[in-house]
Amino acid sequence: MSEKILQTLGALRDYALEKGYEISLYYHEEDSYLMRFANSAISLNTNEHLIRLEVTAYEGSKRASYAMITDLAKLDDMKKGIDIANEMAKHAMPLTYQTTVPTYENTFIDVSNFDPDLSTISNEEKLALFNQVVSGLETDEIKLSGIFSCGANTVAAISTRSEHSILMKTSDAQVTIVLSHNRLKWEVQAEQSAQQKSDLDPAALRAELTALLHHYTHDSPQQLPLGRYNIVFGPAAIADMLNFTRYIAFNGGLMKRGYSFLNEENIDQKVFSNQFSFFDDPERRETFPFRRDIYGIERKRFALVENGVFKAFAWYQDDADEFGQQPTGHTVPHHSLCMAGGSKPVNSLGELLNLPRETDILYIPFLHYMNIVNPSKGILTGSSRFGALLLKQDGTVVVPYNVRLTQSLLDIFGDRLSWIAQEILPYNTSLSYGARNPTSIIVPRFMQVNDLEISHSNSSY
Amino acid sequence: MLNQIKQQIERLRARGATYVDTRWYPYEETNSLLMWNGNLKDASSSSESGVGVRVLYKGAWGFSASSDLSDISALFDKAFDNARIAAERVTFPVRLAEKETIEAKFESPLRINPFEIPLTEKIAFLQEMDKRLDQPGVTQRVCSLNFTRKQIIFVDSEGSQIEKIITEAFADLEVNGLDSEGGMHERKFKPPRRGESRGWENIDLQYFSQNAERIVRELNDTLQAEQCPVDDRAVILLPGIMYLQTHETIGHPLELDRILGYELAFAGGSFVTLDDFSKLRYGSEKLTVRADATLPNSPGSFGFDDDGIPAQDNLLIDKGILVGAITGRQMVEEANAKARRTIFNGSSGANRATSFYRVPIERMTNITSDAGQDGTLEDIIRNTERGIVLDGDRSWSIGSNREQFHFGTEAGWLVEDGQITRPVKNATYKGSTVAFWNSLTAVGNQSTWEVCYVDNCGKGQPNQIMQLGHGVPVCRFDNVRIGE
Numbered sequence: 001m002s003e004k005i006l007q008t009l010g011a012l013r014d015y016a017l018e019k020g021y022e023i024s025l026y027y028h029e030e031d032s033y034l035m036r037f038a039n040s041a042i043s044l045n046t047n048e049h050l051i052r053l054e055v056t057a058y059e060g061s062k063r064a065s066y067a068m069i070t071d072l073a074k075l076d077d078m079k080k081g082i083d084i085a086n087e088m089a090k091h092a093m094p095l096t097y098q099t100t101v102p103t104y105e106n107t108f109i110d111v112s113n114f115d116p117d118l119s120t121i122s123n124e125e126k127l128a129l130f131n132q133v134v135s136g137l138e139t140d141e142i143k144l145s146g147i148f149s150c151g152a153n154t155v156a157a158i159s160t161r162s163e164h165s166i167l168m169k170t171s172d173a174q175v176t177i178v179l180s181h182n183r184l185k186w187e188v189q190a191e192q193s194a195q196q197k198s199d200l201d202p203a204a205l206r207a208e209l210t211a212l213l214h215h216y217t218h219d220s221p222q223q224l225p226l227g228r229y230n231i232v233f234g235p236a237a238i239a240d241m242l243n244f245t246r247y248i249a250f251n252g253g254l255m256k257r258g259y260s261f262l263n264e265e266n267i268d269q270k271v272f273s274n275q276f277s278f279f280d281d282p283e284r285r286e287t288f289p290f291r292r293d294i295y296g297i298e299r300k301r302f303a304l305v306e307n308g309v310f311k312a313f314a315w316y317q318d319d320a321d322e323f324g325q326q327p328t329g330h331t332v333p334h335h336s337l338c339m340a341g342g343s344k345p346v347n348s349l350g351e352l353l354n355l356p357r358e359t360d361i362l363y364i365p366f367l368h369y370m371n372i373v374n375p376s377k378g379i380l381t382g383s384s385r386f387g388a389l390l391l392k393q394d395g396t397v398v399v400p401y402n403v404r405l406t407q408s409l410l411d412i413f414g415d416r417l418s419w420i421a422q423e424i425l426p427y428n429t430s431l432s433y434g435a436r437n438p439t440s441i442i443v444p445r446f447m448q449v450n451d452l453e454i455s456h457s458n459s460s461y
Numbered sequence: 462m463l464n465q466i467k468q469q470i471e472r473l474r475a476r477g478a479t480y481v482d483t484r485w486y487p488y489e490e491t492n493s494l495l496m497w498n499g500n501l502k503d504a505s506s507s508s509e510s511g512v513g514v515r516v517l518y519k520g521a522w523g524f525s526a527s528s529d530l531s532d533i534s535a536l537f538d539k540a541f542d543n544a545r546i547a548a549e550r551v552t553f554p555v556r557l558a559e560k561e562t563i564e565a566k567f568e569s570p571l572r573i574n575p576f577e578i579p580l581t582e583k584i585a586f587l588q589e590m591d592k593r594l595d596q597p598g599v600t601q602r603v604c605s606l607n608f609t610r611k612q613i614i615f616v617d618s619e620g621s622q623i624e625k626i627i628t629e630a631f632a633d634l635e636v637n638g639l640d641s642e643g644g645m646h647e648r649k650f651k652p653p654r655r656g657e658s659r660g661w662e663n664i665d666l667q668y669f670s671q672n673a674e675r676i677v678r679e680l681n682d683t684l685q686a687e688q689c690p691v692d693d694r695a696v697i698l699l700p701g702i703m704y705l706q707t708h709e710t711i712g713h714p715l716e717l718d719r720i721l722g723y724e725l726a727f728a729g730g731s732f733v734t735l736d737d738f739s740k741l742r743y744g745s746e747k748l749t750v751r752a753d754a755t756l757p758n759s760p761g762s763f764g765f766d767d768d769g770i771p772a773q774d775n776l777l778i779d780k781g782i783l784v785g786a787i788t789g790r791q792m793v794e795e796a797n798a799k800a801r802r803t804i805f806n807g808s809s810g811a812n813r814a815t816s817f818y819r820v821p822i823e824r825m826t827n828i829t830s831d832a833g834q835d836g837t838l839e840d841i842i843r844n845t846e847r848g849i850v851l852d853g854d855r856s857w858s859i860g861s862n863r864e865q866f867h868f869g870t871e872a873g874w875l876v877e878d879g880q881i882t883r884p885v886k887n888a889t890y891k892g893s894t895v896a897f898w899n900s901l902t903a904v905g906n907q908s909t910w911e912v913c914y915v916d917n918c919g920k921g922q923p924n925q926i927m928q929l930g931h932g933v934p935v936c937r938f939d940n941v942r943i944g945e
Contacts, residue, residue, distance in 0.1 A: 035546075042521060042551070044820055045521075063501075084506065088505075089504075092584070123542075180730075259645060377644070383859075
């Protein structure tokens with residue numbers, strides 16, 4: 001199949017050259033499967049096979065693009081797309097800077113992250129995994145929700161600048177299992193990210209759910225008083241906050257446009273806690289990595305923060321072109337973000353619950369609907385969800401109603417960061433807006449941040 | 462193609478499917494232009510076509526979609542097989558509310574097809590806007606045009622056949638600037654829907670020019686302003702934020718699939734329960750809200766939903782009391798059965814999919830709030846002792862059951878003793894949904910009512926982006942926490 005893709009792209013390149021066009025082609029193919037559960041039933045079982053081709057045409061400093069959903073047999077339609085893009089470029093407006101046309105110096109094919117056993121896992125196997133995880137945990141009032149999303153993803157690119165091309169193929173699965181009380185409205189959740197079929201671990205999912213369920217079905221829920229808390233965040237919450245940090249801190253183009261809470265003067269300065277190190281590391285296979293960016297730049301481990309010192313901005317090609325910067329190989333559908341683990345030997349929910357504590361600790365595994373309140377100050381807001389616990393100083397555990405947190409990322413990853421767990425794991429952050437783009441961020445299992453303010457506290461679930 | 466689709470539907474019916482429907486998109490095309498600080502960063506178009514097949518078998522759904530129509534029989538078989546497996550875990554067998562068999566055609570109203578406007582003319586519009594936004598205080602200027610046009614042919618096993626051709630035109634402007642402390646602020650213009658149609662005719666140069674000057678002026682006021690105080694006072698929401706308040710804390714919580722727990726793995730639930738219908742005082746008596754899919758000029762109007770149900774105008778909240786929801790054929794049956802009473806008399810026609818390769822789910826149409834009797838914006842300000850006027854969405858975050866919220870706005874003006882005193886920056890407000898709507902004490906008259914559009918509402922897995930609208934007046938809410 002990969003050969004057929006490259007042959008087709010080559011034929012389209014030949015067509016463009018014959019016509020005297022300057023173009024680049026970006027190919028995306030997904031074979032997506034999603035089994036969705038709700039109210040303890042399969043509420044949707046769906047699959048889509050889609051091929052997208054995006055043509056970008058260049059004429060001097062003018063640029064235009066045309067995208068289509070197509071299939072490999074429709075060569076004439078794709079050629080028509082190339083014509084349309086070229087015609088649009090003619091009538092576009094010149095940019096004030098010279099735009100880079102992708103140039104591939106050698107052909108790069110990476111299918112090492114593709115596991116056919118995972119991408120074609122059967123409907124029966126998906127259902128069996130869910131049944132195994134929740135066996136005996138559902139009741140008339142406690143209902144199962146969740147997804148088993150899996151598939152294969154192929155991206156490829158070529159341009160008229162060289163005969164070489166790139167192609168990368170990945171398999172992925174994302175499992176989310178939620179148990180919720182249909183009257184009381186609480187929810188607990190366990191999640192897993194897989195790149196190979198052997199990554200799937202139903203026993204671990206079950207253990208996580210069972211531990212949370214124990215508290216949610218036995219403990220009395222409480223409305224927390226407003227005020228300051230020491231908070232332990234779980235993988236989902238940490239990944240979400242890191243994703244926002246990537247967006248409003250480390251993106252060079254956004255910094256130049258005023259959307260970042262960091263600036264060029266911060267480079268090589270200590271901005272965060274010295275416990276905090278954060279990288280873009282395409283060598284980590286759990287991140288579904290791109291080892292070349294779509295301009296052909298080889299991607300290597302890239303330090304964003306090392307021991308609290310801000311190291312560098314990431315530059316997308318177009319921003320680098322506009323602002324006269326060196327591109328850093330970040331023009332990819334997603335980065336391979338990795339936060340380094342710490343020294344705290346707390347690597348499971350059970351260990352966290354048994355941790356001796358000098359103060360009450362609020363455990364927030366998941367932050368719902370985070371958004372940026374003030375990008376210049378790095379302030380975000382979001383609410384707890386999916387299994388928060390209040391670990392009381394006296395050793396008891398209380399289930400809190402959900403709370404809202406509005407805080408600066410400079411505080412969360414700065415001096416208020418108390419400790420980071422040793423263990424790191426991939427947290428799947430894939431969204432299915434538009435084309436399939438399997439993504440995960442490597443995060444510590446837990447991270448404690450002290451003295452954070454709870455600004456709203458629910459009086460019920 | 463149509464005959465092949467009908468033959469396949471009959472074939473699956475013969476295999477035991479209780480219901481089959483198909484949405485065939487012969488075409489869906491888009492055209493997007495984005496100018497950023499004078500650079501035409503994006504000039505793009507797209508096209509796609511394909512078929513989505515939904516099959517109901519033994520009370521369970523299966524869905525399959527493809528752009529490759531060379532083997533349409535295999536596509537239908539995949540959908541059937543997906544349903545067959547789903548039928549192994551059924552707790553409440555899906556059944557569909559009754560509907561009439563419909564053969565119809567709907568075309569969204571337009572005078573000028575935006576796809577017939579030359580690229581050079583569109584770029585000239587953006588250049589003119591960019592020039593007008595290029596003023597002192599403005600560091601970033603963003604102007605965009607987005608157009609979509611699609612043909613959808615819906616066919617189901619109950620004999621309905623509906624053709625829809627829907628064209629949308631969206632244009633907006635945004636400016637950003639930095640205050641003396643380096644804080645970034647923004648001001649946008651997303652034009653309210655005017656007139657009776659939704660084509661290129663709405664891209665009115667003079668109207669956009671006036672508003673370009675306004676947002677630059679208001680941005681500069683914000684850049685010079687003091688920080689918004691932390692305080693409890695009346696908030697007066699202009700349509701530019703009132704639409705989002707309505708969207709997030711009335712629209713989403715009243716989607717019946719959310720109420721029934723179908724979004725708990727992702728988007729979240731709703732604080733509303735089936736017991737609440739006809740009982741819950743959602744808001745003060747001044748609050749009357751509808752799901753009105755008949756407004757001609759809004760993207761929340763589409764003729765027929767993707768269950769084949771005609772567009773409707775239904776009450777959701779009547780003088781503060783919750784009376785309706787945003788529903789499709791499946792959910793109303795399940796809700797009535799679980800409530801053991803008839804809450805819903807049939808589908809309200811709000812089941813929509815964003816593309817041929819996504820399955821229909823309950824989506825907002827045009828969730829509109831009736832204009833009130835409390836006069837103009839000036840009247841409401843005059844009758845407010847301590848308040849703040851807020852406009853423009855800057856950030857929004859809502860609890861997982863839509864029970865509480867936190868919004869940041871682009872602009873804020875403090876009100877003291879019936880007069881606007883000064884602008885403030887970084888304005889925010891927050892609250893608990895039901896308490897907030899019950900603190901509604903003033904609703905502006907028709908002169909304050911605008912239809913605002915949403916072109917990026919996300920929901921569902923796989924995720925779907927939907928377009929819709931909100932007709933909203935200026936509203937005042939008392940004793941709201943601001944500035945956090």
